[in-house]
Amino acid sequence: MSVQEWSADAATEIVRAHSGVRGALLPVLHALQERFGHLGPEATRLVAKELNLSRADVHGVVTFYSDFRTAPPGRTVIAVCRGEACQSCGSRELERHAQHSLGIGFGETTADGSVTLDQVFCLGNCALSPAVQIDGRLVGRVDADLFDRLVSDAAAR
Amino acid sequence: MSTTVYIPCDSAARSVGADEVALALLAEAELRGLDISMVRNGSRGMLWLEPLVEVDTVRGRIAYGPVSADDVAALLDGGMLDGAAHPRCHGVTDELPWLARQQRVTFSRVGVIDPLSPADYAAHGGLAGLRAALGMRPTQVVDAVTESGLRGRGGAGFPTGIKWKTVAEASDPTKFLCCNADEGDSGTFADRMLLEGDPFTLIEGMVIAAYAVGAVEGYVYVRSEYPDAIATLRRAVEIAYEEAWLGADVLGRGFPFDLEVRVGAGAYICGEETAMLDSLEGKRGMVRAKPPIPALQGLFGRPTVVNNVLSLATVPAVLAGGAEAYRELGVGRSRGTQVFQLAGNVAQGGIVESAFGLSLRDLVEGFGGGTATGRPVRAVQVGGPLGAYLPADRLDLHLDYEELAADGAMLGHGGVVVFDDTVDMGQQARFAMEFCAEESCGKCTPCRVGAVRGVEVIDAILHGSPDERGANVEILEDLCELMTDGSLCAMGGLTPNPVRSVLRHFGEDLGLTPVSAGAPS
Ligand SMILES: Cc1cc2nc3c(=O)[nH]c(=O)nc-3n(C[C@H](O)[C@H](O)[C@H](O)COP(=O)(O)O)c2cc1C
Ligand code: SF4
Ligand code: FES
Numbered sequence: 001m002s003v004q005e006w007s008a009d010a011a012t013e014i015v016r017a018h019s020g021v022r023g024a025l026l027p028v029l030h031a032l033q034e035r036f037g038h039l040g041p042e043a044t045r046l047v048a049k050e051l052n053l054s055r056a057d058v059h060g061v062v063t064f065y066s067d068f069r070t071a072p073p074g075r076t077v078i079a080v081c082r083g084e085a086c087q088s089c090g091s092r093e094l095e096r097h098a099q100h101s102l103g104i105g106f107g108e109t110t111a112d113g114s115v116t117l118d119q120v121f122c123l124g125n126c127a128l129s130p131a132v133q134i135d136g137r138l139v140g141r142v143d144a145d146l147f148d149r150l151v152s153d154a155a156a157r
Numbered sequence: 158m159s160t161t162v163y164i165p166c167d168s169a170a171r172s173v174g175a176d177e178v179a180l181a182l183l184a185e186a187e188l189r190g191l192d193i194s195m196v197r198n199g200s201r202g203m204l205w206l207e208p209l210v211e212v213d214t215v216r217g218r219i220a221y222g223p224v225s226a227d228d229v230a231a232l233l234d235g236g237m238l239d240g241a242a243h244p245r246c247h248g249v250t251d252e253l254p255w256l257a258r259q260q261r262v263t264f265s266r267v268g269v270i271d272p273l274s275p276a277d278y279a280a281h282g283g284l285a286g287l288r289a290a291l292g293m294r295p296t297q298v299v300d301a302v303t304e305s306g307l308r309g310r311g312g313a314g315f316p317t318g319i320k321w322k323t324v325a326e327a328s329d330p331t332k333f334l335c336c337n338a339d340e341g342d343s344g345t346f347a348d349r350m351l352l353e354g355d356p357f358t359l360i361e362g363m364v365i366a367a368y369a370v371g372a373v374e375g376y377v378y379v380r381s382e383y384p385d386a387i388a389t390l391r392r393a394v395e396i397a398y399e400e401a402w403l404g405a406d407v408l409g410r411g412f413p414f415d416l417e418v419r420v421g422a423g424a425y426i427c428g429e430e431t432a433m434l435d436s437l438e439g440k441r442g443m444v445r446a447k448p449p450i451p452a453l454q455g456l457f458g459r460p461t462v463v464n465n466v467l468s469l470a471t472v473p474a475v476l477a478g479g480a481e482a483y484r485e486l487g488v489g490r491s492r493g494t495q496v497f498q499l500a501g502n503v504a505q506g507g508i509v510e511s512a513f514g515l516s517l518r519d520l521v522e523g524f525g526g527g528t529a530t531g532r533p534v535r536a537v538q539v540g541g542p543l544g545a546y547l548p549a550d551r552l553d554l555h556l557d558y559e560e561l562a563a564d565g566a567m568l569g570h571g572g573v574v575v576f577d578d579t580v581d582m583g584q585q586a587r588f589a590m591e592f593c594a595e596e597s598c599g600k601c602t603p604c605r606v607g608a609v610r611g612v613e614v615i616d617a618i619l620h621g622s623p624d625e626r627g628a629n630v631e632i633l634e635d636l637c638e639l640m641t642d643g644s645l646c647a648m649g650g651l652t653p654n655p656v657r658s659v660l661r662h663f664g665e666d667l668g669l670t671p672v673s674a675g676a677p678s
Contacts, residue, residue, distance in 0.1 A: 022437075022438075022457065023437050023438040023439035023440075023457075024439060025439030025440070026419065026420070026421075026422060026436060026437075026439055027419065027420070029422070030381075030420055030422070060441055061439070061440065061441055064424065064441035064442065065421075065422030065423055065424050065441075065442075066422070066423035066424065067381050067421075067422035067423035068422060081343075083343025083344065083542070084343045084344055084501065084538055084542060084574050084585070084588070085343055085344045085500040085501040085572075085574045086343075086501075087585070087588070088501035088502040088574055088575060088576045088577070088580065089501060089502050089529070092584075120382060120423075121341070121343055121425060121542075121592065121595075121596070122340075122341065122342070122343035122344070122345070122382070123382055124168070124169070124340060124345070124346040124348075124349040124350075124382065124383060124386075125168070125169050125172050125346065126343065126344045126345070126346055126498065126500035126501060126506075126572070126574065127169065127204035127205070127346070127498070127499065127500045127501075127503070127506030127507050128169055128172055128173055128204055128205075128207070128506070129500070129501060129502075131172065133382070136384050137171075138168045138169070138171065138172040138385070139172050140169060140172035140173045141172075141173060
């Protein structure tokens, strides 16, 4: 399902679908982020109320984990692996190229909202390094050219 | 007659075009009126040959790789479906020396079967371990695992049977079983490949563990970086319920076991077992002080088994073949097989499962064929981001728990990352500290503050005045000592491993002459 506008009703339904789940907070946050793209203050407030937690608790969890976003990401999200196996195959250059070509740092989104660039420490593709993940799809043996192609292909979609 | 063709659905294979090859092959076959049936198997683990296409022939499965979508038409013209020779053809897969020299136990079915076919699973020995276990009393199952010598494959190498015994003997009626599939160590991917290539083996291992210790609820905590593994495992769990391998009445034997897949959220520290438990409880992944140990007070305060994917996935083979057979493999106190992951700058990277006792040279030069760039090997990091960097003159080390520990290194989760002579080891030392600063849970000061300080000091060594280098190296050594002694968990406690190994073996990259570098132990 594609990302949708925030809706308190839909969100409440998602949270309640997890009733009876032990330690439901992470599954709930994942489900909400999948639906709405990010977890804004309205999501934190609603989750706290529904799960009977303090807002500080929910906020603490949201900010602890790097997966959870408090602002909407770009239309394409690219994560570049910075792990050692990728470093051994040139990922440091790829990191520089990615940041330079997009004009943003890790954790940032281009001004036109097209691309968010993330860092990741290992994608489990360490024998086919350097690796990136683009909108959830793993790509191996990525050099600067392939990176540029991935970005422009994503823009064309 | 229909020809069976295997193209992996493993995400590493897909990362270099396996899906495109599959589509091209289906399209060509349709165009030519060829009768093929396609199986999307796991990967055989020869990752440099991916996408690897296998064709079932009277001689056995014949391997072609690496195949690109553009190659498909020519391969078909050349008689690939009959197993014909071709520059990309490697002959019978099972006879490839790289595979034939391995002893695949945990990975025996990975790449061989359709990961989500219960029939395939059963036809290749699946469920034999569970059936054997159910013919024994739970305590006998625990004893068998203890006798097999199986040690945890997640990093710490704790004897699996002993952990189970503690949980089995706990009196609390509610016990949990958690599988650690967080696989955060860079350079490792065996958990992922097993989850994608043979998930039923993990499920079977967990059912056996649950029976042995008396747990009725289990969780698999999979890192979110592995979306394909998560999807495959979720589907496998559904199928296992349909087959009554899970649920209220496992195999009709009157014992219940429920299994749920949980997804991490991008925090390396959640691979540490107590942080993982906090995360499963819906909290920030903070490391807990031990005691109490999770085996007595784990998930929601209940007795809990936490085991790595590979530990649990090895259990069916141990039960099916008998503890004795497993124990006979290996050396010293490292029994059975280890699943190595050969990664980084290596010509032939992938999964090497072999009885303990291989040397690093066997792996890197024998299996790996040296670096991918063809340049000399300069350093090998063993055991993930908290593991030491070993120089090329240490390649004769044997890869078992004790021998590595004696050299200040560790086996960890079995990752082996190769670097050629262009590596800047000063940067690798800096990265170790940077990674720790990034991923520290923040609970204790030596780790939280020490790692940040570590980056600064290494920067000062690398870029500061040469006159102050000696003093800064001393600060770095003190910092390493403080982190080792004062950290609550191995994140802060072992980060000094790679840093010290650079000081010790690669001091010249920190601007130190071999003499002034000394030999910090
Ligand atoms: C910082 C840190 C990260 C860890 N990451 C993992 C991991 O990703 N997977 C894993 O199985 N064990 C990991 N461990 C080890 C676990 O704490 C624990 O020892 C293991 O899951 C127990 O299972 P085993 O006995 O089967 O190895 C990590 C430990 C530390 C200190
Ligand atoms: S050593 Fe680091 S990761 Fe471990 S408990 Fe302390 S702060 Fe947390
Ligand atoms: S280190 Fe980059 S994929 Fe593992």
